[in-house]
Each structure stands twice: as C-alpha cells, then as structure tokens.
Amino acid sequence: MESLWEEVRELSLGNSVERLESPPTPLRFLRDFVSQNKPCIISNAISHWAALSLWSTPSYLSDVLTGSLVSVHLTPNGCADALAPHPLHPSSLCFASAHVQLTPFPQALNLVRQNPENQRYVAYLQQQNDCFRTEYGPLKSDCDDHIPWASEALGCRPEAVNLWIGNHLSETSFHKDHYENLYAVVSGEKHFILLPPTDVHRMYIRQYPAACYSYSEGTGEFTLELEKPERSVPWCSVDPYPSPATKDQESSKFPLYFNGPKPFQCTVKAGEMLYLPSMWFHHVRQSAADGGCIIAVNYWYDMQFDIKYAYFNFLQSLNYQSICNPTALQSRSEDSDSTSSAKHLSNGTYANATATNGMVMEPIQDSESEDE
C-alpha cells in the first residue's frame, strides 16, 4: 500500500500541483490531467470575467441581488459537514451539518462581512445544488456559463455551478466528490490540501451518526441534534490542522495520514482556477488579505465511472491498518491491534485481513452533504 502511495507520485503526480500559465487546449487538459486524474492550477483562465472587478464591491453584489433569497449556512465555528462532539455522548463524534436558512442576499452578505470574531456564528453563503444558476441567477453574466476548454474535453456541460461567499473562519473538512471540479477563485484565497484517491486508507473513513445544527435567533445559541430517523455518514476522520495540544494524539490516531507521503498543498488566488480531479480528497481553508470575503465559483462536470473508479472501489474495499515499517510510520494507531492476525504480504507490508475486530472499513457511500 505504501508503495502505491509513493509510486503514483513518482510516476505521475510529482510532489506539487502543476501550474499552467494559460488554459490548456481541450486535448492537453484531457490527456495530461483528466485522464491521469492529476490536478493543476491554471492562471489566466478567467481574466475576462467581469466578476473579477465587480464582485470586490459589496454594494454591487447587494444591488444586483437585492431581491434574491439565498441559502446561508450557519455554524458556531465555521465547520459545517465536519466532525463534532456527539450531542449525547460528547466523548465520541458525530457528523454535523450547518443550520441552513434562506435569507435576503443583502442581509446574508452582512452576516458574512460582520467582524466575525465578535459573532456567535459563522455564516457561509453556499448551496451545492447549482446555486449559481438558481439563487444567484442575476450574477450570471459576470462569469462564464461553463469553461469552454473543459466542456470540450469532457464532452459535456457542467452538471452544477456553485457559488461560495464566506470569510476566513469557514473551513471544509476532508472529503471527495464524484465530479470533475473546476474551481475558480474570484476574491481572496483558497488553501487546499489534496490527496489522491490511492491514499484512501490515510483518510480513516469511518461511519458517524448524522446531526444538524439548529440556530435560535432568540437565544443566539446553536443546538446540535441527531437526525431522525438516525442515519450514519461515512466521513474522513482526519483533521489536518490539529491544535498543538492535540497534535500528538491525532498523529498517533491517524499515523497513515501524518506519517505518510506529504499531502499536496496549494493556494488558489483570485483569478486562478484549480482543476480538482474526481475522487481526490480535499480540505479547504480560505483567507482574504483585508479580512474581506472570499468568493469562488466552481463547475462540477460529470466524471467517468471507468477502470480508475473500479480500481478505487477495489482498493477501498481492502482493510488496511497496520504497517511494519517503523521508520516511515512510527506511531501506531490506537485503532490497530498488533496482536490480531496480521499477515505478511509479499510486498513487505502488513495487512490485517480480519473483518471481526471492529475495524472493518465500510464502503464510502455518496452522501448528500455539502462539499466544496
């Protein structure tokens, strides 16, 4: 397994996200990136968008969208679709979704722009249901309907176009999408951590009970409530930015993440576009120099469910936990059980093939969660 993680980097991905100075031809995009399932950052792909100049003026947005109701996602800490202490058993975790409310845009924008440190909530204007072409329809002419070279390469138009307006407190936890994603930053900066699908076991995907924040305007307080009927969501367990106090603990819980090959990290600035390949795990933070809004538009294109996807499903179905290379992976997960019946594989690594030790990796299901 470790050889796989290394080999895909050595053969194809390298150690950093490739940068292109201008949009690739459709053929090059398909051959060098989509077909290889390899990300890239593209400059000068959206230079002609009116959005780049217009959207930095908040009054422009409020004027154009004065009569629009938009979806606002409210959380106490900026972490929606993320793990949070279980409301009934705080020593365990649940999967927490945001409180979502439809709000007139000018008021919604104020929620994002108010000095967020003084607020008891973090607001993120987003909805991954093609919201740019629905809720934000009046802004349509400020951007392209689609990315022409990508549409030609992929042979289709985007399945969904989503708008994201937030501040530096909003953060998106590790997850993957079943789409080819072209992610254009209009204002501010987005900071991505990326891992290829081959690294699936490093994400420690586990089942968590689904819960949802509920915000009371009266008290200004959030409550976190389990969904009814109960359902569980498979989600990545790793927080790539643990606090100094929990760093050691997190490292020992998730050694394959913290001690494996360095994740890809990149910053996408205003005017740049990230090609985020289907099935890549990604974590997103954001910042703006002036403490202002971070605005992005992303285009989701249908992916091909081909041999790569079949290989991924096979890989994910393997139960892989413990490792025999103590120099590469010094910490042992509290999850792994060195006394269980690990077998020595021919490639020199250990794999635990028992299904009865409580550590079976469940298949990842498509969830209808909010993904960046």
Place this chain on the structure above:
Amino acid sequence: MESLWEEVRELSLGNSVERLESPPTPLRFLRDFVSQNKPCIISNAISHWAALSLWSTPSYLSDVLTGSLVSVHLTPNGCADALAPHPLHPSSLCFASAHVQLTPFPQALNLVRQNPENQRYVAYLQQQNDCFRTEYGPLKSDCDDHIPWASEALGCRPEAVNLWIGNHLSETSFHKDHYENLYAVVSGEKHFILLPPTDVHRMYIRQYPAACYSYSEGTGEFTLELEKPERSVPWCSVDPYPSPATKDQESSKFPLYFNGPKPFQCTVKAGEMLYLPSMWFHHVRQSAADGGCIIAVNYWYDMQFDIKYAYFNFLQSLNYQSICNPTALQSRSEDSDSTSSAKHLSNGTYANATATNGMVMEPIQDSESEDE
C-alpha cells in the same frame, strides 16, 4: 477481486468490443477509449491505404522487397513466445522463443505461403523492433507513417511500427504490452481474445525458464535449448484453446480464467483497425479465407505511466488464489490450498495473504520477447 472484474465491465467495458464506423476525433478517442483503457474496433480508418489492394498480390510484395533481408521466425508449431515442454524436464514448462533468421524477402514469403501442413516448421515474418520502417522500408508509401487522429490524441508519433506476415498456423500466446497499440489488418483476419488489466490474476502469470528454438536446415529438425546464462521470464500460463483431451485439466488448473467473466473476443478483418489499450492481455490467432497470408501493421505509441498503472501494479502485487463463491468458480485450482490461512475479507471473498506457500505471484517484468 471478483467484484472488480465484474464492476469494470458493468461500469465501462460492457461485454463486447465497441465498433466505430469511422475514425473517432482525437478528443473522442482520448476521452472514450484511451483514458478509460477501453478497446474499440474502427472501420474505414485505413480505406485509403494502397496496401489494401496491392499487398494481396504476392508478386507485388516480392518485387518491391526483392533486395530486402527480413526477419523470419521459425517454430515447429506456430507458437513462438509461448510455453513449451522444458527440454530437460518435459513434465514442466519453459518459455520458448522462435528461431530467427534474416532471409531475402521473396524466399521468406515462400516459407509462409508454402502449404504449411506439409512443412516441418511454421514461418512468421515479423520483428517487433520497428521493422516496418526498417526491414520493410520500401513498402512505406503503401500505408500511413502514423495514425493521425491517434497521434494527435496521444500527443506523440509511434514509437515503433511493426509488420506481420504469417499463415493460419501462427498464434500468439497471452501477454500484455506497455504500449497503446493500433493494430491494422491488411489481409486476412485476426482473432483476438482480450482481458483487461484488472483481470491479471486470471492469467496465472508465473516464472518460466527462457529457451529458444534452433532450426537445422540440414536435418530439418528443431532443438529447444535453454538460454545461457539462465534467465526466467514471467509469462501467462493460460492457453485459452485447450485440446478436448486437456480441457478439464486446464480448467481445474486455471479456474479463475475458465470460470470467471467471459473474455472479450473479437475478429478484426482486412481494412479494420483494433485499438488495443496498454496493459490489456491479448491472445491472437489468425485466418485467411483462401488459406493465404494474413498481413497486419501495428503502431505502438508510448503509454502514460499514470494512476491506472500504479493501481495495476498494486493489484498485481496482491496474492490472490482461492475463492469462496463455489457457484461462480466451481473448480478449485490445484495451486490453491484450501487449508492455508485464507482470511475472510470485508467484501465477502477470500484472499490468501501468506507468502510462504510457494504461490507468491512475482511482479511481471518487461521482457524483450516478441509480442503481438
């Protein structure tokens, strides 16, 4: 593993090789076939080749190549680069290469055209070293230098172009190539059996000692001699056309092949072209209606060593033998040992993770053998 074999067929490959009535655009070829590692047969891709009409006249070929020396591969039975009884231990097998001799073309062509049933040898004119552009240079203008839509899609010109002239007795055993292959049939028909790289464990790739036929013109006899220094070659163990007498034995030796999903079978006729994707296992037989020559030209383009290749290497590194589904795979391999420490994986199949039972699958090395 069985789920992987099925899933790649359900998602992407279907149950037969797709046929295109005309050459695809470069984008379509890349998107729908190369990127998906999916074969297709293309009609009307070489209709403009002079070869299609000229090469069916043997005297044309002999006239154009009257002064050319070409590589002739001689075997006793038409099986070069195939398993044969070990010369010293006939109860085991070795990997046997052809006797190769440079012969003036007109004489070489006669060796192929003579009534092969009366001969003590089978001759095959071929050499996988770009022979079409070297040994057969005078025929150059009868075909295209490259396949334009493929070169544009793949972003390069062919690494090698090879010519094949043989009769119905020549057969190529299962193997794979590290190239994207465009295989054009000019005369006769080629009958392919194809398996995707996901099916690697169904091929029972094992190490065999390398040997080479030596033909004596004096006695008209072949001797099969081990290479010196000794080397071993990883080769597919499966003969997809066992004789009625050995069918049951072969089925029980190679149950994953004979009882797994149906291999892809297709016939490529004169004037048609097969896109044979990199890393696909293929077995080739040939026929000609009039008992004449079968002539083909194939273009090898460099493949991309990308995430698909990394997944393949990972898959191949897994030792997979025994199966728990008695209905899908009723025969048990004599190689598999049901008493060894098989473990129940979470996907419901059994895998044997021991490396000490003499059944370790060695990684496939690139061999310099003659591959169709």
